[in-house]
Amino acid sequence: MRKIRLAQVALNAALLLGTVGHHALAEPAKSAPSPIYGVTIPDGYRKWQMIAPAEEAAPLDELRVVLGNPAAIKAIEKSTLPYPDGTILVKLAYKRKQSPEFATATIPGEPTTVQVMVKDSRRYASTGGWGFGRFINGQPVDAAQHQTCFACHAAKVKDRDYVFTRFAP
Numbered sequence: 001m002r003k004i005r006l007a008q009v010a011l012n013a014a015l016l017l018g019t020v021g022h023h024a025l026a027e028p029a030k031s032a033p034s035p036i037y038g039v040t041i042p043d044g045y046r047k048w049q050m051i052a053p054a055e056e057a058a059p060l061d062e063l064r065v066v067l068g069n070p071a072a073i074k075a076i077e078k079s080t081l082p083y084p085d086g087t088i089l090v091k092l093a094y095k096r097k098q099s100p101e102f103a104t105a106t107i108p109g110e111p112t113t114v115q116v117m118v119k120d121s122r123r124y125a126s127t128g129g130w131g132f133g134r135f136i137n138g139q140p141v142d143a144a145q146h147q148t149c150f151a152c153h154a155a156k157v158k159d160r161d162y163v164f165t166r167f168a169p
């Protein structure tokens, strides 16, 4: 009888520890740094201010939102370019999904990528002062994909400090 009791106590303790461990894992893990640039997903970005939403047509069919840290928002409010060192922009992307409650409404479905641009004019001097990171499930994609970032941003929006997104009214 006593042995069974002890076994139960041990089991309960294990379950409890297991639960604690599970919660610890559920915390967003720190991402590995992106190749080439060494950019990570910034802490607390989910509470940053929105700069603008966006939508991407097929084949990606995504809803997106770009957030900026306080340095980014301040620069936008003052309309100062280039963005100062310390600026961070984060773009969240989701598959488009029809609202289950309301047919004409489109809502965010599966998250697809988190993309980050960090301004550090010295460290990233050869790419307009910007470091880039693209993350899927919290982990960076390969170097080949990171080689494409600056080329496209430079080709299209060099005159706006390589940033596409304008502040949504």
Ligand code: HEC
Pocket (backbone or CB within 6 Å): 054, 056, 064, 066, 089, 090, 091, 115, 116, 117, 132, 133, 134, 145, 146, 148, 149, 150, 152, 153, 162, 163, 164, 165, 166
């Ligand atoms: C073929 C062109 C192209 C490539 C390649 C590209 N981007 Fe962009 N990026 C865009 C466009 C267009 C937008 C604005 C529209 C949107 O938000 O989807 C954008 C927006 C962004 C933004 C929000 C700030 C801004 O400029 O508006 C971030 C952050 C970003 N891209 C990161 C990346 C990263 C990281 C990579 C490489 C892994 C990358 N981009 C590669 C075209 C590109």
